[in-house]
Amino acid sequence: MIAIPAAVDVAALKDTTLLNMGIFGLFVAVTMVIVFRASRNNKTAADYYAAGRSFTGSQNGTAIAGDYLSAASFLGITGAIAINGYDGFMYSIGFLVAWLVALLLVAELLRNTGKFTMADVLSFRLKQRPVRIAAAISTLAVCFFYLLAQMAGAGSLISLLLGISDWGGQALVIIVVGALMIMYVLIGGMKGTTWVQIIKAMLLIAGAAVMTLWVLAIYGFNLSALLGGAVETANNPAVLNPGLQYGKTETSKLDFMSLGLALVLGTAALPHVLMRFYTVPTAKEARKSVVWSIWLIGLFYLFTLVLGYGAAALVGADTIKSAPGGVNAAAPLLAFHLGGPLLLGFISAVAFATILAVVAGLTITAAASFAHDIYANVIAKGKADAATEVRVARRTVVVIGILAILGGIFANGQNVAFLVALAFAVAASANLPTIIYSLFWRKFTTQGAVWSMYGGLASAILLIVFSPVVSGAKTSMIPGANFALFPLSNPGIVSIPLAFLLGWLGTTLDKRREDPAKQAEMEVRSLTGIGAEKAVDH
Amino acid sequence: MGNEAHTPDAAASVDFEQVQSTGQFQELRRRHRSFVFPMAVAFLLWYFAYVLLADYAVDFMSTKVWGNINVGLILGLLQFVSTFAITGWYVHYSNRKLDPIATEIRNEIEGHEFDKDGHRVGGANK
Numbered sequence: 001m002i003a004i005p006a007a008v009d010v011a012a013l014k015d016t017t018l019l020n021m022g023i024f025g026l027f028v029a030v031t032m033v034i035v036f037r038a039s040r041n042n043k044t045a046a047d048y049y050a051a052g053r054s055f056t057g058s059q060n061g062t063a064i065a066g067d068y069l070s071a072a073s074f075l076g077i078t079g080a081i082a083i084n085g086y087d088g089f090m091y092s093i094g095f096l097v098a099w100l101v102a103l104l105l106v107a108e109l110l111r112n113t114g115k116f117t118m119a120d121v122l123s124f125r126l127k128q129r130p131v132r133i134a135a136a137i138s139t140l141a142v143c144f145f146y147l148l149a150q151m152a153g154a155g156s157l158i159s160l161l162l163g164i165s166d167w168g169g170q171a172l173v174i175i176v177v178g179a180l181m182i183m184y185v186l187i188g189g190m191k192g193t194t195w196v197q198i199i200k201a202m203l204l205i206a207g208a209a210v211m212t213l214w215v216l217a218i219y220g221f222n223l224s225a226l227l228g229g230a231v232e233t234a235n236n237p238a239v240l241n242p243g244l245q246y247g248k249t250e251t252s253k254l255d256f257m258s259l260g261l262a263l264v265l266g267t268a269a270l271p272h273v274l275m276r277f278y279t280v281p282t283a284k285e286a287r288k289s290v291v292w293s294i295w296l297i298g299l300f301y302l303f304t305l306v307l308g309y310g311a312a313a314l315v316g317a318d319t320i321k322s323a324p325g326g327v328n329a330a331a332p333l334l335a336f337h338l339g340g341p342l343l344l345g346f347i348s349a350v351a352f353a354t355i356l357a358v359v360a361g362l363t364i365t366a367a368a369s370f371a372h373d374i375y376a377n378v379i380a381k382g383k384a385d386a387a388t389e390v391r392v393a394r395r396t397v398v399v400i401g402i403l404a405i406l407g408g409i410f411a412n413g414q415n416v417a418f419l420v421a422l423a424f425a426v427a428a429s430a431n432l433p434t435i436i437y438s439l440f441w442r443k444f445t446t447q448g449a450v451w452s453m454y455g456g457l458a459s460a461i462l463l464i465v466f467s468p469v470v471s472g473a474k475t476s477m478i479p480g481a482n483f484a485l486f487p488l489s490n491p492g493i494v495s496i497p498l499a500f501l502l503g504w505l506g507t508t509l510d511k512r513r514e515d516p517a518k519q520a521e522m523e524v525r526s527l528t529g530i531g532a533e534k535a536v537d538h
Numbered sequence: 539m540g541n542e543a544h545t546p547d548a549a550a551s552v553d554f555e556q557v558q559s560t561g562q563f564q565e566l567r568r569r570h571r572s573f574v575f576p577m578a579v580a581f582l583l584w585y586f587a588y589v590l591l592a593d594y595a596v597d598f599m600s601t602k603v604w605g606n607i608n609v610g611l612i613l614g615l616l617q618f619v620s621t622f623a624i625t626g627w628y629v630h631y632s633n634r635k636l637d638p639i640a641t642e643i644r645n646e647i648e649g650h651e652f653d654k655d656g657h658r659v660g661g662a663n664k
Contacts, residue, residue: 086592086610086611089611092614093585093588093618094585096618096621097581097585097617097621100577100581100621100624100625101578103625103628104574104577104578104624104628105574105578223606224604224605224606227605227606227607228605228606231606240600240606240608240610240611241596241599241600241608241610242592242593242596242599242600242610243596246593247593253593253594256589256592256593257589257590257593260585260586260589284637287632291625291629294621294622294625295625298618298621298622301618302615302618516555517555520554521552521554523554523558523567524552524557524558524563525554527563527566527567527570527640528566528640528644528647529640529644530552530648531648
């Protein structure tokens with residue numbers, strides 16, 4: 001029951017680099033083949049963005065789980081629990097409960113009203129141009145923050161596998177990962193990406209299940225004994241109690257609230273998750289996919305509780321923090337401790353595929369948003385043919401890939417779950433109020449939507465820029481500077497209520513009225529699924 | 539333009555305001571809202587109560603109940619249980635109360651859509 005001295009773990013890990021990489025490379029090659037096979041019939045825009053609406057609810061649900069169980073969930077939450085104890089568990093709970101917002105209020109209604117992107121729904125009964133542009137910009141911003149997190153996770157993971165601890169080497173790793181990801185998306189489109197998500201979600205859940213059972217077996221299937229082990233290794237009984245990370249000051253307690261708010265309201269506003277509802281043929285299948293993914297995601301987060309405390313007990317927080325990859329290395333280090341290079345190679349490959357697939361999903365969403373909303377509808381004013389639109393989407397993929405690589409290099413070393421929580425805050429501020437208002441509030445107007453989206457987006461991003469995340473603390477992205485005027489590291493508690501308020505204010509002050517016929521059409525469509533129920537015939 | 543997805547479909551020429559004003563549709567909307575709104579309020583209150591407890595009632599949450607398992611862990615796991623329960627409840631409710639009436643309305647509208655030659659128009663979402 002006593003952990004092997006920490007230094008042995010990391011040193012032994014370097015000896016098996018080749019084996020780790022071999023298993024890892026094999027897995028990446030297999031997924032690549034699947035992408036090639038799946039992409040053979042990518043012809044229309046519906047194929048490229050929405051996989052021809054050909055997936056079933058359970059397939060799509062698994063893919064949603066795959067999208068959602070990103071590096072943040074696996075590497076980030078495990079690391080957060082391993083180091084901060086109970087406070088890390090908050091991520092699991094917030095990320096899961098958030099699905100109820102998506103299930104009850106958003107998923108089916110959205111599936112019934114839209115075509116490819118979030119902007120389709122938001123601009124349905126409002127003025128096309130301003131709303132579409134705002135929705136596309138916020139989609140790009142959320143995807144960018146989410147991508148940052150994935151890139152940082154990839155950097156941590158590969159650095160650990162290769163034993164690279166210098167900044168330049170890790171930057172190089174991130175560049176290579178980014179290039180691979182661009183290839184995935186360019187070749188695979190949504191269908192290829194969805195298949196990768198499905199396979200990877202199953203492998204990730206299976207791998208986490210094996211590790212969970214293994215850890216529990218070590219402690220005689222006694223959760224209390226496992227928790228005792230974590231207390232013993234950490235030499236601090238407080239790892240089991242709330243407040244280890246966020247309980248220090250009144251400001252940090254507020255930060256915890258802010259995080260909690262962003263987590264629960266972010267999911268239903270994530271453009272890449274919303275886009276997945278369009279890959280199923282009917283609203284009923286959309287509901288099925290959410291239910292399916294809630295079960296998978298919930299199960300997985302129960303695993304992360306065991307894995308996090310397992311890593312705390314068996315590997316130890318100090319070892320994790322000093323390993324290449326830092327806090328994000330908890331899960332791979334636990335795998336190495338349990339099953340040696342074989343399990344490490346497998347788990348790392350799965351985690352890497354996770355990142356690759358999530359990045360691909362995000363990039364497709366961002367590209368679709370730019371090509372479909374800004375290029376086709378605003379720049380070309382609806383006159384672009386589908387082939388041009390897909391071509392623009394592919395070029396966008398390259399640009400976004402490059403931006404994400406650059407951002408990832410700077411975000412390297414931050415906890416991935418924490419970075420993703422920022423993306424959640426931006427999504428909940430910029431998108432959620434407009435989604436909710438336009439689905440449920442008859443009087444909602446264009447001005448309300450535009451105020452809410454730009455206000456939410458700008459306040460969330462400005463608050464992040466002037467927060468301790470970017471400057472003013474030891475762990476900041478720019479540690480040398482200090483322009484942290486805002487004390488909280490998550491902006492949600494300010495920017496989310498503000499965006500709701502702006503949406504209400506903008507609507508109340510708007511002298512224009514929206515077309516009641518459009519409102520009627522949207523409401524009838526959203527609840528009944530008229531015109532959206534049948535899949536594209538093949 | 540933006541919603542070209544909907545122009546060629548079966549519902550293109552439907553008078554949606556008329557459909558919206560029918561008793562049947564009003565009933566569907568009432569059933570939907572009377573379930574999702576209270577439920578959303580309930581689970582959000584329960585979630586924020588939990589977050590506030592973890593934030594400001596650390597001593598209470600740290601109370602050991604059984605071995606090393608404390609109140610905080612149990613409440614956290616109960617969040618999982620309630621999420622699963624609400625999911626199941628909603629699916630049950632929509633299958634029984636929402637889907638039949640939505641299908642009825644849809645069939646009524648789409649069933650009446652024919653082009654000049656009497657062929658059924660679309661339905662496919664191209």
